Amino acid sequence: MGKYLLRRTVSGVVALVVFTAVMFFLVDVLIPGDYFTPFRLGMRAEEVDALRVQYGLDRPIYIRYVFWLKNFVFHGFGQSTTGFNSRAPLMDALSATLLVFVVGLGLAYLFGSWLGRIAGWKRGGVGRSLTFVSIITYTIFPPFLGFLMLYFLGSKTADLRQQLVGASVDWQVVSETSVMARMNLTIIFATAGVLVVLALAARAFGKRRLLSPLGKVIAIAAVSFGWWAYKGILPYTIDVWLQAAIPIVAFGILSYGDFLLVMRTSISGVMNDDYVATAIAKGVPNRVVRDRHAGRNAIFPVLGRLIVSIPYLLSGLVIIEQSVGWGGIGTTLFAAVTSQDLPVVMDVLLLIGIFTLVVRLVFEVAQAALDPRVWKPA
């Protein structure tokens, strides 16, 4: 399995380099003009050309790409035509996006695969209406969804923030993004910790599993909130949660349908398999057959689908961010494009690429762990 993962990582890095080259080229070809084009308004053409030569923009595109790549490898993120280093704002935006992405996707996955199992198992009324609702939310126009949520819930969450933590929070002292970054770390470590402890405990007690998925979520939440209370940042995290609630819920609504629909198809595929009939004939309760027998086998297409649809999930997130005004990488990207700050555009695109690659690798590890057919030679 190590070899398989190494191969996937290497091929991912190669894809990343190709990706940057393609993006660099396309952005250059499709977007007219360059950073100095607007300077023509106040300068003579020769002066602008001299500036171009001075900054190397007159060179052929492949040389500029190699330059850009070299600079990225040695200096990392953070170049911007504004003259300020953009690394810190970029990382802040990333932590804001990560918070919404991880929590929203987790919720969407849990609800989507649970409802999908029900929809696939019970055809007829319940299954049909679940499918219908999920197709509507899957194709809903994201800006409209964002508008609806802001219109009906925006002032309510603002009031709630004021009532709950208004007095005990001072964002002048603590920066919002540092809290978000700490929250991300806590959630990731709490998830990993809870899963490992539960797996070890289950092995020790000789049981298949100790907690249902919902139980696991509650355990992770309890551990995280306990840690924040211990660290004394609980009011701040609650304030962030209340602000993040709208983008998280909107992102969840937008993406759960994908999981539901794939899970439904997948369940109806395995339902005719012999082992399901055997389990039912043995007298195993219907719900247990659905969740443990059929559900376990039906999960693979969902994971596979997850890997292919990361870009679409991310674009949904970017659109939601922009529609509800959440300061993540989507908002940064649009601001940079409008001001033709191409280094920042490339940085954000690269960030999205790396992000996709990492998420894909995480899913591939999960897939390989669950299904050895993926990496074992036939």
Next chain:
Amino acid sequence: MGRTLRAILGSPTAVVGFALIILFGLAAIAHPILMKTVWPSKVYDPLTGYDFSALPPAPPSSAHLLGTDSLGRDVLSMILAATRPAWVVALVAATTTGILATLIGAIGAFFRGWVDGVLSHVSDAFLLLPAPIFVLIISEAVELSPWKFGLIFGLINGLGAGAIVLRAQGLKVMAEPFIEAARVSGGGGFHVLTKHLIPQLLPLTVLYMMLSVVGAIVAHGFAAFFGQTESLISWGAIVFFGVTAYRSFGAAVPWTALIAASAALSLFAGAFYLVSSGLQEVLDPRLRAR
């Protein structure tokens, strides 16, 4: 062929989807006819119409079945007029995606080796970037007509996710015994590629084309929502006008315009989704058996 058609018509999801698609087709045809016959263009023009007898945004009435928007334009007329650009985006994006994905996928699966290696790395690279985001970046700087929009979306989608999906299917097909049989009986490479491999891929191509319409329509709506496409007449732009009127000069929320435009966009995308999932049920015997 007749059996497949009957199976498609037997699937309720596909039938509903087809019905919706036909409805949108009629809507695209109906608008110019209505403008020529019953709707005077001073009142009903989708861009510049204004009804002095109703204070905008007006609720639905017999003159304006869906009311008027914040600028006093008839919502139904705007919705119908926006159907045509949506069709252009959908058809161009789906065709480009289908052609590119099938060709690249088939070539990769047929030749294997270094050709496949190069092609699948390029596809992997395109998969790192969501097509909607990229089209949005471009449309921020360049005014895109529905044609160009569909073309760029299809290019990225077809080279990326589409090619990967079809290549996987192509590998499965190439392992089938009938390919070997075709080779043994003297079929050349080109013959196997065009007469055996690509025809086997076509059902999945159609399926994938349908799915790509969903992405293209939502992306186009979003680009229009930010005022970044050439077509001022589009569902996304209607939502944009409504939200902006409410946010920036505190006008009343034109609910009928917002809901109708969003619903039209979702239904149009949803119709293609329904047809694709109906087709999937037909193509996958494991699902059809029930």
